[in-house]
Amino acid sequence: MMADKLLDAIDKKQNPCVVGLDPVIERLPKHLINGDSLKDIAGAYRTFNFEIIDAVADLVPAVKPQVAFYEKYGFEGLKTFKDTVDYARSKGLIVIEDGKRNDIGSTSQAYADGHLGRVGTISSKVPSLDLDLLTVNPYLGSDGLNPFVDVCKRYEKGIFILVKTSNPSSGDLQDRLIEINDDEKDELRQLGLDVKNNITEMYNLVALQVNRYAQGLIGKRGYSSIGAVVGATYPAQAETLRKIMPNSIFLVPGYGAQGGNAKDLTNCFNDGGYGAVVNSSRGIIFAYEKSNNPTAFAEAARTAVKSMIEDICSALSKCNKLNYDKKNVLARE
Amino acid sequence: MMADKLLDAIDKKQNPCVVGLDPVIERLPKHLINGDSLKDIAGAYRTFNFEIIDAVADLVPAVKPQVAFYEKYGFEGLKTFKDTVDYARSKGLIVIEDGKRNDIGSTSQAYADGHLGRVGTISSKVPSLDLDLLTVNPYLGSDGLNPFVDVCKRYEKGIFILVKTSNPSSGDLQDRLIEINDDEKDELRQLGLDVKNNITEMYNLVALQVNRYAQGLIGKRGYSSIGAVVGATYPAQAETLRKIMPNSIFLVPGYGAQGGNAKDLTNCFNDGGYGAVVNSSRGIIFAYEKSNNPTAFAEAARTAVKSMIEDICSALSKCNKLNYDKKNVLARE
Numbered sequence: 001m002m003a004d005k006l007l008d009a010i011d012k013k014q015n016p017c018v019v020g021l022d023p024v025i026e027r028l029p030k031h032l033i034n035g036d037s038l039k040d041i042a043g044a045y046r047t048f049n050f051e052i053i054d055a056v057a058d059l060v061p062a063v064k065p066q067v068a069f070y071e072k073y074g075f076e077g078l079k080t081f082k083d084t085v086d087y088a089r090s091k092g093l094i095v096i097e098d099g100k101r102n103d104i105g106s107t108s109q110a111y112a113d114g115h116l117g118r119v120g121t122i123s124s125k126v127p128s129l130d131l132d133l134l135t136v137n138p139y140l141g142s143d144g145l146n147p148f149v150d151v152c153k154r155y156e157k158g159i160f161i162l163v164k165t166s167n168p169s170s171g172d173l174q175d176r177l178i179e180i181n182d183d184e185k186d187e188l189r190q191l192g193l194d195v196k197n198n199i200t201e202m203y204n205l206v207a208l209q210v211n212r213y214a215q216g217l218i219g220k221r222g223y224s225s226i227g228a229v230v231g232a233t234y235p236a237q238a239e240t241l242r243k244i245m246p247n248s249i250f251l252v253p254g255y256g257a258q259g260g261n262a263k264d265l266t267n268c269f270n271d272g273g274y275g276a277v278v279n280s281s282r283g284i285i286f287a288y289e290k291s292n293n294p295t296a297f298a299e300a301a302r303t304a305v306k307s308m309i310e311d312i313c314s315a316l317s318k319c320n321k322l323n324y325d326k327k328n329v330l331a332r333e
Numbered sequence: 334m335m336a337d338k339l340l341d342a343i344d345k346k347q348n349p350c351v352v353g354l355d356p357v358i359e360r361l362p363k364h365l366i367n368g369d370s371l372k373d374i375a376g377a378y379r380t381f382n383f384e385i386i387d388a389v390a391d392l393v394p395a396v397k398p399q400v401a402f403y404e405k406y407g408f409e410g411l412k413t414f415k416d417t418v419d420y421a422r423s424k425g426l427i428v429i430e431d432g433k434r435n436d437i438g439s440t441s442q443a444y445a446d447g448h449l450g451r452v453g454t455i456s457s458k459v460p461s462l463d464l465d466l467l468t469v470n471p472y473l474g475s476d477g478l479n480p481f482v483d484v485c486k487r488y489e490k491g492i493f494i495l496v497k498t499s500n501p502s503s504g505d506l507q508d509r510l511i512e513i514n515d516d517e518k519d520e521l522r523q524l525g526l527d528v529k530n531n532i533t534e535m536y537n538l539v540a541l542q543v544n545r546y547a548q549g550l551i552g553k554r555g556y557s558s559i560g561a562v563v564g565a566t567y568p569a570q571a572e573t574l575r576k577i578m579p580n581s582i583f584l585v586p587g588y589g590a591q592g593g594n595a596k597d598l599t600n601c602f603n604d605g606g607y608g609a610v611v612n613s614s615r616g617i618i619f620a621y622e623k624s625n626n627p628t629a630f631a632e633a634a635r636t637a638v639k640s641m642i643e644d645i646c647s648a649l650s651k652c653n654k655l656n657y658d659k660k661n662v663l664a665r666e
Contacts (some may be wrong), residue, residue: 022440025453036454038461068440071404072447074461075411082407090393098440102470103433104500104586104594107355107401120358121369128371128407139472140498141505165438165473172474173535174541177512202509202535209505254439 001219002132002158003227003249007274009061009094012067014024014324017246018096018251019056019301020281021049021065021084024185027286042076045069048297049084055298056305058089062132064251064279082129092093094132096251098278100162102144109147113184116159117151133158135229138206142186149213149226158225158249161210163241164203166231166254174203184208192243203237207244214248222275223249230268232260232278238267242275250276255284256308262315273313273322280308334552335465335491336560336582340428340607344658347501348642349606351429351584352389352634353614354382354398354417360619362627370533375409377400381630382417385618388631389638390424395465397429397584397612415462427465429584429610433495435470435477442480449492450484466491468562468584471539482546482559491558496574498535499564499587507536517541525576536570540577547581556582556607563601565593565611572598575608583609589616589641595648606655607638608648613641 010016019330023045025033025139032044053063056057065088070081088095101111116132118125136159148159177199180188187208188195195204207228214224224247230238232254241250254260255278268276288297288305316322343349356378358366365377386396398421403414421428434444448467451458469481471494481492496554497507510532513521520541528537538562547557555578563571565587574583583601587593588611601609620637621630649655 016572025455036456037510038452038454038459039454041454066436066440066443068434068436068443068447071411072443072452072461074415074447075408077406077447078411079408098436100434100436100470102496103399103401103431104503107399107431110401110405114401114407114410119371119374119405121371121374122358122366123369126371128405137433137470137472138505139495140500141502141507143500143502162472165437165477167473169474169476170437173472173539174474176535176538178535179510179532199512202506202511205509206506232505320384 002152002156002225003215003217003223004219006061006158006249006277007221009222010274010277011325013059013061015060015313016277017060017309017312018062018064018159018277018279018281019052019060019305021052021063021285022069022096022281023048024069024283027289029288029297031294035213036041038073040075042080043075045077046080046083049080051088051298052301053088053091053093055302057093059302059305060093060311062094062096062277063088064098066098066281071263085131089321096133096160097129097131098135099139100135102140104140105143108144112147112151115154116148116157117268126300127183131157133160135160135162136153137162138209142209145213149217152217158227160229160251163205163210163228164230164234164237166233166258166260169264170231174201178202178205180205188244192247192325193240196234204240204244206239210248211245214245219248223247226325227251229253232265232268235267237267242267242270252276252278256280262311266315266319266321269316269321271321271323273316273324278312284308302320334550335485335489336550336556337552337554339427339491339582339610340554340556342647343607343610345427346392346394347657348393348646349610350393350638350642350645351395351397351610351612351640352385352617353431353612354385354394354396354618355402355500355614356381356618362621364627370466372409373408375406375413375661378410379413379416382413382418384631385634386421386424386426388635390426392635392638392642393426395427395429396431396609397431399431399614401593408574418462418464420438421430429468429493433468433470435473437473438476438480441477445480447483449481449490450488464490466493468493468495470495470634471542475542478546482550485558486609491560492540492613493562493584495639496539496543496561497563497567497570499591499593501568502566507534509535511535511538513538513638521577524579526573537573540574543568544578547578551580559620560584562586563647565601566591568597568600571598575603585609585611595644599648599652600656602649602654604654606649606657611645617641629644
């Protein structure tokens with residue numbers, strides 16, 4: 001079960017931090033770039049990512065490449081994406097693809113098969129992009145989500161469904177007050193939410209749907225492989241969402257560059273330091289810019305990861321949420 | 334302006350039909366497949382698509398490849414996707430990518446640049462996937478949509494924002510009754526919608542946001558390059574949405590295989606046969622299955638397209654919505 005693997009990795013590294021691998025050509029150390037074609041850019045991204053991975057693999061449980069930054073450069077970019085996924089996994093890292101994929105049933109099935117499961121050839125089914133976890137958009141409803149959930153069951157993979165995203169305009173739709181029916185109201189109340197007059201914010205309804213899916217994929221350690229994206233920038237909402245999705249792991253973007261701080265995002269966690277993983281992308285991979293030393297970009301990333309771990313774990317410790325299971329790790333190794 | 338180009342293409346072909354290029358290995362004519370690797374599958378898709386394009390290019394204004402079916406096979410699949418896009422454009426077709434992309438600001442920018450605009454290299458900005466139009470998901474709000482709209486302005490491209498999708502569960506979120514403010518209520522009323530008590534279905538709010546974007550990108554012929562996805566399977570909603578987005582072109586999926594019929598989808602059109610393009614994928618590209626003659630798959634697709642055109646145009650004619658501008662085409666050619 002992917003949720004168990006992720007928790008074991010958190011135990012092993014004794015922190016819930018994720019490094020976002022989001023290369024941007026304008027901010028890449030210049031010495032890595034050997035030419036001007038899309039292939040050259042994709043090649044520079046590969047070198048950059050591999051060195052970052054080497055520098056952080058012993059520190060964090062997972063990395064999160066954002067596929068937009070790769071497919072931007074066409075198939076050469078997607079090749080680097082796949083090489084990055086494979087390299088990170090060879091270094092013992094769990095790989096979360098930030099792809100926010102979604103569509104109607106049969107097309108969602110294609111995304112689920114390609115990104116997480118297996119794809120058909122003439123004689124068999126084989127892994128393709130073969131990620132561990134993928135972010136998924138819920139706007140098309142259950143028949144767009146079901147294929148992802150099915151693939152998670154079948155191949156021991158995981159997804160994070162977008163519930164409350166970290167961006168400033170996430171409220172345009174997600175915060176809207178919507179009408180819910182009596183069953184939904186009762187379910188939300190049972191989960192500890194104070195709902196009046198059959199009205200609640202839309203993100204609470206999406207969270208309820210995530211929780212329903214989550215109950216079907218709970219691992220040995222009590223967490224589900226069906227998780228949620230909850231932005232670090234919305235701590236009050238995170239507190240509510242933690243109640244509605246007690247068994248889901250939150251993927252928390254928005255720490256660092258987007259303005260979310262460590263204290264705010266402790267609401268995403270349960271006791272023991274579990275229940276969430278926190279991503280930082282630009283604050284880590286472009287940390288070298290502060291010292292203006294491009295050749296030492298990987299060391300700068302390593303230093304930045306250590307600071308992030310200290311920051312997050314210190315904040316968790318202050319609210320008594322830091323208590324990783326060391327024995328559990330040793331027993332499983 | 335992309336909206337003008339699309340309307341000119343509709344005039345030229347005298348119909349609003351789009352062929353969806355969604356290959357599926359299990360349904361591909363066996364003689365096209367020369368091996369079992371991902372590259373072999375992607376190669377078979379390329380041959381298949383090129384023959385379909387050759388067979389329909391003189392009949393329809395546009396094709397719509399669904400990128401999920403290509404990226405499913407990794408970078409080899411994405412290479413076929415790009416080759417398909419380029420080949421279709423070389424045959425004078427407008428190419429709509431069904432990608433339903435979305436993310437927060439900086440990442441949406443990467444999607445917009447890569448799929449529609451230009452991407453940075455060291456010395457310049459160059460086209461990458463370079464589609465004409467792209468479908469986009471609105472769940473993350475305005476800062477996720479703005480980069481796409483900006484790229485449409487800058488490079489004369491277009492988008493279709495998901496409003497009411499064709500799938501059975503699209504109502505899970507899209508049909509929810511939500512609270513809107515007085516300004517939104519007034520705006521919706523001015524557009525002819527009967528709104529009471531500051532409550533409406535969510536798709537109406539999304540449509541209102543689409544209309545706001547649309548007003549900034551209206552071409553010479555009165556239509557905007559910011560369009561909407563409205564499923565053929567929801568004719569009543571289409572009638573309402575046609576009012577809220579008077580200048581937007583609708584991309585209408587769900588005809589044929591998904592159960593939408595020609596009469597139902599006439600609500601998506603304005604007078605003159607404009608205001609919508611109708612997609613059919615499986616019903617066209619796998620039409621050969623009915624005659625069980627795999628080697629004649631392209632001819633079968635051509636025959637199926639002709640039937641579709643006749644069906645749609647006949648339905649439009651019956652409600653006096655068929656009156657394409659022939660003079661306009663000749664003047665521009």
